[in-house]
Amino acid sequence: MDYELSHLRMLEAESIHIIREVAAEFERPVLLFSGGKDSVVMLHLAAKAFWPARLPFPVMHVDTGHNFVEVIEFRDRTVERLGLRLVVASVQESIDAGRAVEETGPRASRNRLQTVTLLDAIEANRFDAVFGGARRDEEKARAKERVYSFRDEFGQWDPKNQRPELWSLYNGKHRKGEHIRVFPLSNWTELDIWQYIAEEDIELPPIYYAHHREVFRRDGMLLAVTPFVTMMDTEETFEALVRFRTVGDATCTGAVESAATTIDDVIVETAATRITERGATRADDRISEAGMEDRKKEGYF
Amino acid sequence: MELLRFATAGSVDDGKSTLIGRLLYDSKSIFEDQLESIEQTSRDRGDEYTNLALLTDGLRAEREQGITIDVAYRYFATPKRKFIIADTPGHIQYTRNMVTGCSTADLALVLVDARNGIVEQSRRHAFLASLLRVPHLVVCINKMDLVDYDQEVFDEIKEEFRAFATKLDVTDLTFIPISALKGDNVVHRSENMPWYEGTSLLHHLEEVFISSDRNLIDARFPVQYVIRPMSDAHHDYRGYAGTVAGGVFKPGDEVIVLPSGFTSTIEAIETPDGPVDEAFAPMAVTIRLADEIDISRGDMICRPHNQPQIGQDLDAMICWMSEQGSLTPRDKYLFKHTTRTGRVLVKDLHYRLDVNTLHRDHDATGLALNEIGRVSLRATVPVFFDDYRRNRETGSFILVDEATNNTVGAGMILGPTQQV
Numbered sequence: 001m002d003y004e005l006s007h008l009r010m011l012e013a014e015s016i017h018i019i020r021e022v023a024a025e026f027e028r029p030v031l032l033f034s035g036g037k038d039s040v041v042m043l044h045l046a047a048k049a050f051w052p053a054r055l056p057f058p059v060m061h062v063d064t065g066h067n068f069v070e071v072i073e074f075r076d077r078t079v080e081r082l083g084l085r086l087v088v089a090s091v092q093e094s095i096d097a098g099r100a101v102e103e104t105g106p107r108a109s110r111n112r113l114q115t116v117t118l119l120d121a122i123e124a125n126r127f128d129a130v131f132g133g134a135r136r137d138e139e140k141a142r143a144k145e146r147v148y149s150f151r152d153e154f155g156q157w158d159p160k161n162q163r164p165e166l167w168s169l170y171n172g173k174h175r176k177g178e179h180i181r182v183f184p185l186s187n188w189t190e191l192d193i194w195q196y197i198a199e200e201d202i203e204l205p206p207i208y209y210a211h212h213r214e215v216f217r218r219d220g221m222l223l224a225v226t227p228f229v230t231m232m233d234t235e236e237t238f239e240a241l242v243r244f245r246t247v248g249d250a251t252c253t254g255a256v257e258s259a260a261t262t263i264d265d266v267i268v269e270t271a272a273t274r275i276t277e278r279g280a281t282r283a284d285d286r287i288s289e290a291g292m293e294d295r296k297k298e299g300y301f
Numbered sequence: 302m303e304l305l306r307f308a309t310a311g312s313v314d315d316g317k318s319t320l321i322g323r324l325l326y327d328s329k330s331i332f333e334d335q336l337e338s339i340e341q342t343s344r345d346r347g348d349e350y351t352n353l354a355l356l357t358d359g360l361r362a363e364r365e366q367g368i369t370i371d372v373a374y375r376y377f378a379t380p381k382r383k384f385i386i387a388d389t390p391g392h393i394q395y396t397r398n399m400v401t402g403c404s405t406a407d408l409a410l411v412l413v414d415a416r417n418g419i420v421e422q423s424r425r426h427a428f429l430a431s432l433l434r435v436p437h438l439v440v441c442i443n444k445m446d447l448v449d450y451d452q453e454v455f456d457e458i459k460e461e462f463r464a465f466a467t468k469l470d471v472t473d474l475t476f477i478p479i480s481a482l483k484g485d486n487v488v489h490r491s492e493n494m495p496w497y498e499g500t501s502l503l504h505h506l507e508e509v510f511i512s513s514d515r516n517l518i519d520a521r522f523p524v525q526y527v528i529r530p531m532s533d534a535h536h537d538y539r540g541y542a543g544t545v546a547g548g549v550f551k552p553g554d555e556v557i558v559l560p561s562g563f564t565s566t567i568e569a570i571e572t573p574d575g576p577v578d579e580a581f582a583p584m585a586v587t588i589r590l591a592d593e594i595d596i597s598r599g600d601m602i603c604r605p606h607n608q609p610q611i612g613q614d615l616d617a618m619i620c621w622m623s624e625q626g627s628l629t630p631r632d633k634y635l636f637k638h639t640t641r642t643g644r645v646l647v648k649d650l651h652y653r654l655d656v657n658t659l660h661r662d663h664d665a666t667g668l669a670l671n672e673i674g675r676v677s678l679r680a681t682v683p684v685f686f687d688d689y690r691r692n693r694e695t696g697s698f699i700l701v702d703e704a705t706n707n708t709v710g711a712g713m714i715l716g717p718t719q720q721v
Contacts, residue, residue: 004303005583005584013585137376144371164622166404
């Protein structure tokens, strides 16, 4: 016995430790589950952390209403299989209630509106810890965020005033109305996620693998043709063999051309790619240099 | 593939960003869109060269002020290892950030400018790495191209550093002459320094032996969470979930539970993937015991003949991390140690340590931001601890201010308070 753990087992152990800490120290945690690969891995780790018991907290989907059908089916199947309690926070309801105003024009997206819905749901359900699947390698504002990220009563993140985080000791102290965002996947990279999905044989929504789809080109990205996107006159649809590297709102999540139909194909592609997943496929991150930082300060994921 | 975490420290001009940029670039961990974005930003700002620090200095305030305000974590992998870099800025908040970065590091990388030799900051880097018990210290003597790749320069710096390091507790010290800008000895061995017989930095990072750094002797299992499924399938199941903080646990081992002192044997060590034959640090597992005894979060499972120290009075080195207020005797704080939380009273401040000269100021009355000193603490609850030197997990704690809820201090336990 050489007492060595692989990098994936080290990351797994760290994540499980964090998830258990939260369950032990907070009263009302919730885990954000969108059906995207990072939240699927996070949920898988949470299920492992409490096995053979069920998850001691609910999961929440912030639903923009602009979903890929395959992802919602996958979400519901997963909830059923693991016996989870699902809270759906609806952006449509926020709009109907006048809490958020729909963007207009061909580039309209509900991405930014999610923050309102998310913060309202946190307040209404009195959640005090909210697990998110964000990784530090994704984006440079995320690279500086703590595993336990303190949010004030407005849900705001203050990057210049973060608590030091040492060893495996996490400080979750907060007052009523404040909460902590918890990121158990902070130290995972995109490649780690895929390798772990392969090693653990984790099921994902089928759109992560290559499939034929009606798409059109916008800003160098391939967007899926859906009822939620208004196409401009100059844009033409065509069928392509694509897969998604990230899964978000259908109006701002791009597909990449790919023939990777298996997990091993995806890993080979991911290891060789020269573009970040957000750069390649997320219109929401292209707003400005500080797009993510600004949204995070407002309370975004 | 193993995981190696390392901390880097250095000031603006010593080439740290260049070095990290090169490691990331040569290992293909910088993506084209990231590079394009920072090239554009550098051009817009009128910089003469692409500033690789922009890769992670992504916060608005950082870009505006051209400084790094926080520890940045960066990731890269080679076919041999995955690396996590805790990149700590060299100026303001220096000590606080370096202490944070070093707390989880297997290795600390200190940069020295070959033209300037050892400066105050180099000594401070080395001291903090040793205080935090980072097992491996690598000193990169950088900008060798600017001293004509001269072996004498390298040897002189090396000897001076070695002499200083004897005052510290450094177990593994390595010196590598490099030029981060030209790439000498970073990824490949340099042909410009045939006199250097060691390996390149990357090769060293890939090969340095880290699995023996963990404590595999003193079995320590702080109970984190009690798993009771309350389902028909697992009616009487009661498992103690946690992360092994030291030693090796096996089914059949006789164990004692602190603080109750009850003994039992390990029935099984479980994971959702099935039972395991042994568990060692830092595995996250669930332990089931043969006997039903009352155990809750904060208790510790260990071996009857190898127990941690138990007590409410302990001495520790504290690094103060708060801008608001200082640590002074009679202060009370919330105390987090393993999975145990209590309160502590600062009974005594013995001295404040000058991190540059290692001088002990016994007349100090408090510790301000970034200051380090030795204190005696009295805790409201019994603490199960080891000396930090022996176990970083059971020897470390944080202090939290109860008024602001901020983390204000990081502590490394020296041992029980000596009764005079």
